[in-house]
Amino acid sequence: MGNIKPLVLDVDGTFLKTDILLECFWSGMGKDPVAVVSASARYLLHPERLKARLAQIAPLRTDLLPVNPEIKALADRSRAAGRDVVLASASDVSVVKQLAADHHLGGRVFASDGVTNLKGGAKADALVAAYGENGFDYAGNAPVDRAVWEHAENVLIVGRHDAIARDLTAKGKSVTEFAGGWKMRDLIRAIRPHQWVKNILLLMPMIAAHNFQMSTLLTVIQGIMAFSAAASCIYLINDLVDLEADRLHSTKRNRPFASGAVPLGVGMAACAGLGFFALGVAAWLNPAFLGVVLIYMMLSLAYSLKLKRMRWVDIATLAMLYTLRVVAGAAAGSVSASVFMLIFIFPVFIALGCVKRLTELTLATSDERLPGRGYGRPDRSDLLNVAGLGIVGALLIFFLYTFSAQARMLYPSQWLLWVAMIPMAIWLTRMVWLGYTGKQDYDPIVFAMKDKMGIGILMITLSLMFYAAGIWQQWFGF
Template structure:
């Protein structure tokens, strides 16, 4: 196999598009009004890079353990491991190297940040090895990853996470994780259990109801969060939040996929509303 093809396979294995999730680390300083103070520090990118390395290590491990099941998936069977373009030994060595590099960088940030990174790694490994097979547990494990990124960002930049922000991120993570599972279940149909055992244990309509429930709860907690910020501009970001939630539900129910990262990057309305939300919230926090 040509060197360029091999490098492309390894890059695919790292899933760099999923690094967008790690931008959650910058949410605490961004929403806390200290982003510009935080990013001018020489080591400002270390927390982000550390989580990118750690998350890629967990993705490689998950693909390594899932390679047999992924061969039953219409898209995942084309990934480097299920297709046989990268060996299991090479993937295992890559995961170990990424994990060690992530720990080394996290250590240089702070001990609390390292603790959150370590918990993230443990939860992700437990998910890949066993927990993804249990209904609800798999969704909460994915959601824990978002919360740990949020808390790690607070620890790295010295920002306290408010109760309403914690609840908003938690419920949003459950909402997105449920949508992803519902999309997989609808797309795979009768063969869903062959790819992921937990999908077979969700009764008909359960994932739909959970997505609607958590989506509504996100809207309430986020509204209360912006009210507590006492900014007259932030309240106008609530309609954007509502549109984004409904657009994601429409995307899932239309069979266009429920992966949060792909939804944001491939769905133009979602991308535009996300950009508008960031600009409006930024204006509300930094302009006064």
């Protein structure tokens, strides 16, 4: 048994379906972003020191990191046959040792140590020094691993590297290939296009001002496109920051980055592309809309990095983010947004923010606080009370609005606005109750856009308001 050559496994992208350096970076961004940014700037040209520092800032739960099932199975079979299985990585030695212990791979590892960046040629030299020329088999996934494959007896390649595989085969190496890579549909899933439906809120100012000009509509649609890109940019950051919390969640563990379906580097590139697109379109529309998009992205980033973990602050922030969508619609279409409307929708979104947390808590499997959140199941009654206050506040503000000069000008039949408050109250109360009983998904706005009964109630409300404004009479002559 002692003469069996060891199986040496690269870690990032080979044994794991993720990258430890990027895992440390994003874990640190969620726990101490100032320290991470400082370390990244200080050690940008010294990767071995950067890896060691990031590993100190935010220790990883290596037992949660997604493994490549084929390589893991190979490692288990090799160990069962009495063969040494060794991890060799450019990641920091402290993390690699912990990972090896989690998977019972033995105590010996090869990794960066804060002085040497064990990558490419440096890794090859270390392995040859330990096992001799052709004294080991090596599994890797990147072109940089070719420096190691050249000195291994048997080559194991994860992913499509056809030219390298042909060349090594021509040199007499035994080459075994394993599936790798990622799928575009998984990246699209991470971008969450289904969430773009929330940006229909940008149409509210145009509708409230009874401005139905095609030019205004087209401009607002461009604004919706920019806001959708901005939102997806932040969704990606949110998922990157929330990797550990998602892996501890019963369903979120299947998200593309948490599960390893999409590499973190691909997510970061997509995030940058979406951000540039959003800001470019916003700048092209007008400075006011650009300002709103910038505020939205900065507040969303603060929410992802810190605010969502702060009790009650997270709900207020969610309400502000939804409200900013309405402000963005006014800015994009150059439509005046009523102060009453903004004051009205904020408590509505406070209620819906509570619904989001109520749904999560109702669907939780224990009374423990939700991973990465400040709430546990015992908080459901408090959330229900705050949601109720949001409903009462919104209806009261709407009632006061019906007496304003603007309302009298836009809605000659004032009494119909009071009638419209009935289905409005029913819709809000129903949303809260569905969240409290766990009959929604995790986003109330997305749920509302798919809820047929709820849409019917909203259409009744809107129809009554249109009739009060004389719009139906103007369009259809009754």
